[in-house]
Amino acid sequence: MTRKFPKITVWRVIFAAIMLSGLYATYLRVFYGLGGSTNLSDKFPWGLWIGFDVMCGVGLAAGGFTLVAIVHIFRIERYKPVLRPAILTAFLGYVLVVVGLLYDLGRPDRLWHPLVMWNPRSVMFEVAWCVTLYTTVLFLEFLPVVFEKFGWHKPLEWIHRISVPLMILGVLLSTLHQSSLGSLFLIVPEKLYPLWYTPILPLLFYISSIAVGLAMTIFESWHSSRAFGRALELPLLASMGRVLAVVLSVYLWIRFLDMSHRHVFGLLALNRVETWLFALEIALMLVPALLLYQARVRLRPGALYACAVMVVFGFIANRLNVGTTGLEAGSGTHYIPRWSEVAVTLSIVAAGFAIFRAIAQYFPIFEAHSLEQAPAEMEETEADAVAVG
Amino acid sequence: MPKAILYDSTLCIGCRACEGGCAERWGLPYNDKIAAEETISAHKLTTVETHGDKFSRRLCMNCAQPACASVCPVGALQKTALGPVVYDASKCMGCRYCMQACPFQVPTYEWSSRLPKMRKCDMCYERQSAGKVTACAEACPVGATKNGDRDALVAEARQRLAEKPDQYYQKIYGISEVGGTSVLYISAVPFEQIGLRTNVPQEPLPETTWRVLELVPDVVSTGSVLLGGIWWITNRRAEVAKKEGRRR
Numbered sequence: 255m256t257r258k259f260p261k262i263t264v265w266r267v268i269f270a271a272i273m274l275s276g277l278y279a280t281y282l283r284v285f286y287g288l289g290g291s292t293n294l295s296d297k298f299p300w301g302l303w304i305g306f307d308v309m310c311g312v313g314l315a316a317g318g319f320t321l322v323a324i325v326h327i328f329r330i331e332r333y334k335p336v337l338r339p340a341i342l343t344a345f346l347g348y349v350l351v352v353v354g355l356l357y358d359l360g361r362p363d364r365l366w367h368p369l370v371m372w373n374p375r376s377v378m379f380e381v382a383w384c385v386t387l388y389t390t391v392l393f394l395e396f397l398p399v400v401f402e403k404f405g406w407h408k409p410l411e412w413i414h415r416i417s418v419p420l421m422i423l424g425v426l427l428s429t430l431h432q433s434s435l436g437s438l439f440l441i442v443p444e445k446l447y448p449l450w451y452t453p454i455l456p457l458l459f460y461i462s463s464i465a466v467g468l469a470m471t472i473f474e475s476w477h478s479s480r481a482f483g484r485a486l487e488l489p490l491l492a493s494m495g496r497v498l499a500v501v502l503s504v505y506l507w508i509r510f511l512d513m514s515h516r517h518v519f520g521l522l523a524l525n526r527v528e529t530w531l532f533a534l535e536i537a538l539m540l541v542p543a544l545l546l547y548q549a550r551v552r553l554r555p556g557a558l559y560a561c562a563v564m565v566v567f568g569f570i571a572n573r574l575n576v577g578t579t580g581l582e583a584g585s586g587t588h589y590i591p592r593w594s595e596v597a598v599t600l601s602i603v604a605a606g607f608a609i610f611r612a613i614a615q616y617f618p619i620f621e622a623h624s625l626e627q628a629p630a631e632m633e634e635t636e637a638d639a640v641a642v643g
Numbered sequence: 644m645p646k647a648i649l650y651d652s653t654l655c656i657g658c659r660a661c662e663g664g665c666a667e668r669w670g671l672p673y674n675d676k677i678a679a680e681e682t683i684s685a686h687k688l689t690t691v692e693t694h695g696d697k698f699s700r701r702l703c704m705n706c707a708q709p710a711c712a713s714v715c716p717v718g719a720l721q722k723t724a725l726g727p728v729v730y731d732a733s734k735c736m737g738c739r740y741c742m743q744a745c746p747f748q749v750p751t752y753e754w755s756s757r758l759p760k761m762r763k764c765d766m767c768y769e770r771q772s773a774g775k776v777t778a779c780a781e782a783c784p785v786g787a788t789k790n791g792d793r794d795a796l797v798a799e800a801r802q803r804l805a806e807k808p809d810q811y812y813q814k815i816y817g818i819s820e821v822g823g824t825s826v827l828y829i830s831a832v833p834f835e836q837i838g839l840r841t842n843v844p845q846e847p848l849p850e851t852t853w854r855v856l857e858l859v860p861d862v863v864s865t866g867s868v869l870l871g872g873i874w875w876i877t878n879r880r881a882e883v884a885k886k887e888g889r890r891r
Contacts, residue, residue: 289754296684296751299742327870329877360737360752360759364717367736371717377852378716378740380859422870426863433855440851441710441744444842456855585748 269604276601279594283357293592298582302591305577306599307354309435310570311347312385313459316467317474318344318392319428322421333494335487338399338619339478340471345392346610350602351385357598377437384431391424399617432463439576445584448518449532450576454508461505462569465539468498469565474610476559481611484620492552495561499546502539502565509536528583531575538568645825646726646771647793648702648780649800652830652837653810655698655787657691664782665689665702668767685753685762689779692838697830699837700788702779703728703749703764704817705825706847711741711750713849719761726793726825727766735761746821746843766825793825800829822847 260266283291294301317340324330325337356362368382394413401410436459439446452458472491479486513519522529542561551557582588591599614620659678666673671686681692682701689702709728712720719734720741737759742750753759767777771790775781780790789796797818804811816828820843828839835841 285757287755287757287759288752289756294752294754296682296742296754297748299739299752323870327874327877329874329881358738360739361735362737364736367734368716371719371734373713373715373718375849375853375856376714376716376718376740377856378714378738380856382716418874422867422874425870426866429866430859430862437852437855438740440855441714441848442746443844443848443851444746444840445743453851453854581743 269608272597272600272604275593275597276604279597279601280357282594283598288360291592291594291598293589293595295587295589297585297587298589300581301578301589302595302599303354303358305574306570307358307602308351309573309577311351311354311602312431312435313463313466313569313573314470314566315344315347315351316428316432316463317471318347318395318467319425320464320467321471322395323425326418326421327425332490335490335620336471336475336494339474339614340467341392341395342399342610342613342619343470343474345389345396346606346613348385348389348392350606352389354599354602355385377434377441380430380434381438384427384434388424388427388431391420391427394420395424399619403617428463429460433457433460435459436576442581442584445581446576447528447580447583448516449513449521449528450580452512452516454512455576458505458509458512461501461508462539462572465498465501465505465565466569468494468501469542469562469569472498472558472562473566476555476562478614478620482614482620486555488553488555488558491555491558492549495546495552495558498561498565499543502543502546506536506539506543526583528575528580531571531579535568535571535575538564538571542568645707645724645793646766646790647796647825647827648766648777649789649791649796649827649829650700651787651789651800651803652697652699652828654785655691655700656785657693657698658784659691660782660784661700661779661788662687662689662691664778665764668770668778683749683751685751685760688751688762688764694837697832697837698787699828699830699839700779701749701838702826703766704747704820705764705766706821707823707825708821708847708849710744710746710821710848713852714740714744716740723768725768725771727768727771728763729765729768730761730763732760737761744848746848747840793827796827800827803829819845821845 279291288294292301292303321333321337321340325333352365355365359365368379369386373379394416397413398410401407401413433456436455436457439451439455440453443451472494475487475491478484522532542564545551545557546561551561578589662678663673665671665688666677669688671688677687680687681690683690689700692699692701705726705728707722709720709722712722712728715735716738717734717736719731720728721731722728737752739750739752739761741761742748742752750761750763752761767775767779770777776790777788780788783789789799797815800815804813804815810831812830812833814834816830816834816839817824817826822845828834828837830837833841
């Protein structure tokens with residue numbers, strides 16, 4: 255029996271090219287250090303790997319805690335079909351954030367140091383603990399899927415028993431972690447451009463993470479429905495779109511108030527790169543917010559998807575602005591990522607897509623719940639009612 | 644009694660003896676090529692900058708409340724009672740938050756090393772603990788860099804400003820910048836003209852993050868009660884609904 259060579263498709267070729275370039279960039283990072291693989295400098299110590307891989311990676315994983323809260327704590331059970339994909343995204347997101355950190359840390363072999371050497375006054379210390387604990391929680395929240403797949407009932411029961419405190423812990427850790435990524439930049443008031451520097455950065459980071467968590471859930475439902483030929487849970491996603499519109503409005507309203515209190519609207523008259531980047535970021539949040547208020551947009555899969563994509567890109571723009579571009583002027587330097595930085599980032603994203611797809615194919619991520627959709631919500635068994643995922 | 648360095652730009656002749664003394668103290672190479680570099684880096688922890696006919700030194704300010712030490716997740720940076728902010732390379736994991744947080748952009752990194760460390764001036768902690776002056780102050784032939792007790796140096800700076808009011812810009816840089824620094828500057832011209840950052844806050848920077856960090860226990864305690872409460876209510880509601888449904 256000869257094994258069939260996988261069919262060559264455009265996407266597979268692109269995927270292979272990205273992974274190969276990532277591999278070479280990894281070689282550069284390992285053997286030539288950060289200097290040989292990045293455009294970072296003494297004046298600009300954080301670049302794409304922090305700005306995108308870590309700050310966006312954590313944010314894009316926010317669907318996990320948002321949906322756990324919606325489904326299991328607020329018990330809006332009709333959202334259940336999208337819960338597992340959201341938890342899987344979050345888990346993969348966090349694992350990939352750690353991978354990104356291994357590239358970015360000068361001494362990745364000392365990743366564990368903050369667990370032993372404490373400085374509770376450091377935001378980075380809080381971040382390190384949140385990453386560690388929440389990745390563990392997400393792993394435990396994902397385990398039932400594995401147990402179900404192999405029909406292990408004993409451990410399944412055991413994990414159901416601790417699921418409520420686990421979920422509450424997960425939501426709390428996410429709240430701390432999402433906001434603390436904003437707190438990281440509170441210490442650079444004179445470096446970060448005033449359109450972004452505000453004492454309420456942690457609050458803004460938290461609210462925008464909820465928005466992007468919902469957007470990512472719509473995004474991945476759309477993609478997986480195409481990839482696996484499933485029917486799209488349109489009414490569900492549409493109602494999620496409405497929630498998203500409200501969250502975005504709250505976010506934009508708080509940002510507006512904050513800017514008016516800080517008297518920075520005058521900066522928008524300056525023809526600077528920052529002004530345009532700011533406008534882009536706001537537009538990518540404002541346009542989908544306005545569109546999603548209209549039922550005819552929400553109920554058209556293509557339009558709903560486009561809105562979700564806009565929110566995701568608006569979110570990425572915001573994190574990159576706070577983490578990189580907004581710091582350039584204040585640091586008195588320019589930073590453009592080197593190709594190897596981009597290659598590693600793309601490889602991490604591509605690996606994320608591929609692993610998600612593989613897991614969704616072999617584990618009950620989507621099917622399990624398409625069966626549960628039909629029966630009324632009341633018929634849930636007791637164990638199921640508190641089950642994670 | 645915290646120590647400090649007083650740098651008087653009007654006395655400095657730009658001879659770069661401080662650079663040589665510093666390199667020797669750290670065991671770093673020093674030659675004409677390195678002397679020509681006017682930026683601090685992992686192989687040059689202090690430098691003399693030329694601003695027209697004026698000179699200015701760059702070195703770690705060893706702040707009274709250092710942002711770098713407050714942000715270091717592993718506590719590799721510590722503020723000592725003596726004044727210097729010291730670095731323990733064996734703890735450092737290379738997150739470079741100290742570099743990002745420093746308002747003076749002082750910490751530098753060994754970018755090309757496979758096992759890199761952060762590098763910065765530590766105001767000659769060992770020398771000062773042993774009662775000696777810093778290597779730069781010892782090397783300075785004209786007394787432009789002076790090392791001693793901070794209070795005494797502040798008094799001396801004030802005296803110089805008062806004695807020659809027409810020769811000095813009437814301020815001391817480092818008194819209140821980011822809550823006070825161990826390195827004090829006096830100069831003939833406003834400080835931005837000799838390359839110092841005058842837009843830094845006058846309050847200590849660690850406050851900015853601590854204001855939020857100290858809320859963590861509040862979030863955890865309030866949040867867990869709130870979420871647990873909501874879960875309890877929604878769970879109870881589902882239970883009741885189920886029982887009533889069965890009876891019917």
